Amino acid sequence: GGAAPKQAKKVDYVTVNDYGSSIFGRLQSLFKKAIEDAFPGLDVPLLLAETPNPQFGDYQCNSAMPIAAILKATGINKKPGDVGKEIHAKLPENIDFVEKIAVMPAGFINVFLNADYLRKQISSLALNGISLPKVAKKRVLVDFSSPNIAKEMHVGHLRSTIIGDSICRLFEAVGYDVLRVNHIGDWGTQFGMLIAHLYDRFPDFLKKLPDISDLQAFYKESKKRFDEDEQFKKRAYECVVKLQSRDGEIVQAWNTICDVSKKYNQIVYDHLDIKIKDVGESFYQDKMVELVKWIKENKPDMLRKEEGRQIMFPTGCDVPLTVVKSDGGFTYDTSDLAALKYRMLEEKCDWNIYVVDAGQNLHLETVYAAGRDFGWYDENTQRVEHVGFGLVLGDDKKKFKTRSGETVRLLDLLSEGVKRATEKLKEKGRDAVMTEEELAAARDAVAFGCVKYADLSHTRTQDYIFSFDRMLDDRGNTAVYLLYAYARIRSIVRTSGVTDSQLADYLAKTPILPLNHPAELKLAKQLLKLSDCVLLVLDSLMLHQMCDYVYNLATLFHDFYNECYVIERKEGEPVVVHFHRLALCEVTANVISTCFKILGIREVPKM
Numbered sequence: 001g002g003a004a005p006k007q008a009k010k011v012d013y014v015t016v017n018d019y020g021s022s023i024f025g026r027l028q029s030l031f032k033k034a035i036e037d038a039f040p041g042l043d044v045p046l047l048l049a050e051t052p053n054p055q056f057g058d059y060q061c062n063s064a065m066p067i068a069a070i071l072k073a074t075g076i077n078k079k080p081g082d083v084g085k086e087i088h089a090k091l092p093e094n095i096d097f098v099e100k101i102a103v104m105p106a107g108f109i110n111v112f113l114n115a116d117y118l119r120k121q122i123s124s125l126a127l128n129g130i131s132l133p134k135v136a137k138k139r140v141l142v143d144f145s146s147p148n149i150a151k152e153m154h155v156g157h158l159r160s161t162i163i164g165d166s167i168c169r170l171f172e173a174v175g176y177d178v179l180r181v182n183h184i185g186d187w188g189t190q191f192g193m194l195i196a197h198l199y200d201r202f203p204d205f206l207k208k209l210p211d212i213s214d215l216q217a218f219y220k221e222s223k224k225r226f227d228e229d230e231q232f233k234k235r236a237y238e239c240v241v242k243l244q245s246r247d248g249e250i251v252q253a254w255n256t257i258c259d260v261s262k263k264y265n266q267i268v269y270d271h272l273d274i275k276i277k278d279v280g281e282s283f284y285q286d287k288m289v290e291l292v293k294w295i296k297e298n299k300p301d302m303l304r305k306e307e308g309r310q311i312m313f314p315t316g317c318d319v320p321l322t323v324v325k326s327d328g329g330f331t332y333d334t335s336d337l338a339a340l341k342y343r344m345l346e347e348k349c350d351w352n353i354y355v356v357d358a359g360q361n362l363h364l365e366t367v368y369a370a371g372r373d374f375g376w377y378d379e380n381t382q383r384v385e386h387v388g389f390g391l392v393l394g395d396d397k398k399k400f401k402t403r404s405g406e407t408v409r410l411l412d413l414l415s416e417g418v419k420r421a422t423e424k425l426k427e428k429g430r431d432a433v434m435t436e437e438e439l440a441a442a443r444d445a446v447a448f449g450c451v452k453y454a455d456l457s458h459t460r461t462q463d464y465i466f467s468f469d470r471m472l473d474d475r476g477n478t479a480v481y482l483l484y485a486y487a488r489i490r491s492i493v494r495t496s497g498v499t500d501s502q503l504a505d506y507l508a509k510t511p512i513l514p515l516n517h518p519a520e521l522k523l524a525k526q527l528l529k530l531s532d533c534v535l536l537v538l539d540s541l542m543l544h545q546m547c548d549y550v551y552n553l554a555t556l557f558h559d560f561y562n563e564c565y566v567i568e569r570k571e572g573e574p575v576v577v578h579f580h581r582l583a584l585c586e587v588t589a590n591v592i593s594t595c596f597k598i599l600g601i602r603e604v605p606k607m
């Protein structure tokens with residue numbers, strides 16, 4: 001049970017200044033305005049979608065039907081077809097990307113794209129490179145990964161790491177100011193027992209970093225002693241007190257334990273190309289003291305004493321936050337309150353995102369509700385948001401564990417991926433045609449790419465089944481398939497015999513590429529949709545939408561390549577190079593590469 005209210009008003013946090021090639025974005029704003037002009041003050045959501053059947057154009061606006069229904073309820077009888085015509089009449093006469101607009105009797109407004117517009121846009125992408133829509137700059141903090149020291153990073157943290165990093169990459173791609181924050185659990189009473197245990201097990205820890213290969217086991221050992229040995233327990237408490245009062249040697253012991261853990265995590269981050277800055281719970285120690293003082297001075301009514309604890313119920317919440325424990329210590333709640341205050345008031349974020357498993361939703365929403373009660377952020381301009389995700393499951397659909405029921409060590413998991421990727425490449429005979437370096441690059445791209453892509457391509461909010469077999473399948477929506485597709489496209493250009501400067505010369509002389517074959521035009525449309533996709537994901541933070549996009553792109557490229565010769569080699573005849581198709585290959589590869597960058601997939605030119 002338990003509930004907390006969500007941030008009420010959704011801030012329009014993505015402000016588009018220039019839609020670039022996003023046709024969908026431009027259509028949206030055109031239709032919004034036309035509907036507003038034709039039926040002022042009518043509060044209807046815009047229904048705009050891609051048309052399922054190309055016979056009816058490329059996009060369709062389906063707002064006429066609900067509008068007719070609303071009008072009817074107020075006593076005005078208008079057929080949806082007429083409503084559609086009135087909306088159509090308010091659209092600008094000439095829209096550069098529109099060939100024609102047809103209003104169906106049932107009210108559907110069908111939009112057909114102008115092929116010359118497509119040709120021009122693709123030519124510009126070929127000549128000038130990929131450009132993304134321009135959005136207003138935002139300062140965004142992304143709290144992700146955030147493992148706990150001494151309790152090993154597990155697959156849940158891996159999910160947070162992968163999703164969080166990709167969200168950061170997307171934000172960076174559109175020019176946001178991004179703070180990548182690792183809110184590690186590096187503070188709390190458990191450090192007392194860890195430090196006491198460290199003194200016993202590694203008495204010379206001050207001189208050299210102890211070789212604790214299994215921090216998890218170390219944690220368990222110390223926990224066992226803590227539970228069974230009164231003497232040890234007492235020492236552990238003394239260590240906590242000393243740690244909090246910044247006793248030099250105890251702080252060093254604490255640092256040692258953190259370093260051991262961070263060193264391990266860093267290997268995982270290096271494999272996965274993750275950049276992140278530690279701003280853990282310990283960072284808030286003084287700020288938590290300040291916070292409690294601040295609440296007592298400014299909002300004393302919010303605090304309530306219960307069995308020695310100081311708790312608070314934010315507005316609309318029925319599970320309280322524990323601000324101070326009965327022994328005077330702080331909790332996870334306290335550090336998150338202090339972190340929220342700091343992020344909104346000191347870091348001055350426009351957007352504060354927490355990439356944390358869905359199980360922590362209640363905790364986070366309760367903290368956010370407290371932040372609103374305290375007036376730490378303005379809901380009309382700032383946004384605080386939990387970006388949740390489901391569980392990682394094993395093949396048996398139960399929580400992902402080792403056979404013996406232990407937490408899976410992430411480094412073991414990644415090594416397994418590397419092993420499987422090596423087998424996969426051998427199976428395809430790639431070891432025979434690539435140099436050792438190329439093979440190693442391909443192996444790592446496959447191993448780490450497949451783990452990341454499997455995670456990102458599943459709907460974030462749902463649980464997903466971790467399966468190497470599935471993620472290494474080269475026929476489905478997987479990183480392997482895409483990496484192959486990408487390498488193949490690059491090799492078409494590489495082996496065409498056409499040099500970069502020859503292609504550049506051609507493009508400079510050809511402002512409109514002669515794209516006429518249906519497969520060329522289909523591919524061209526999909527290429528232009530990159531901008532739509534970026535805007536969509538910027539709003540939803542659902543990265544599987546980008547995976548779907550790039551997968552569809554690769555499939556459409558495949559169709560195009562099957563139907564259209566890029567290079568024609570006929571016996572006894574000179575080789576014919578279709579330059580405009582070569583340009584289409586280049587643009588496709590560049591768009592895939594842009595998606596890879598956002599998804600955090602390492603591209604390799606050869607596979």
Ligand code: ARG
Nearest residue numbers: 143146147148183185336356
């Ligand atoms: N350390 C926490 C855990 O492992 C996640 C922290 C998420 N971030 C936050 N600000 N609460 O469960």
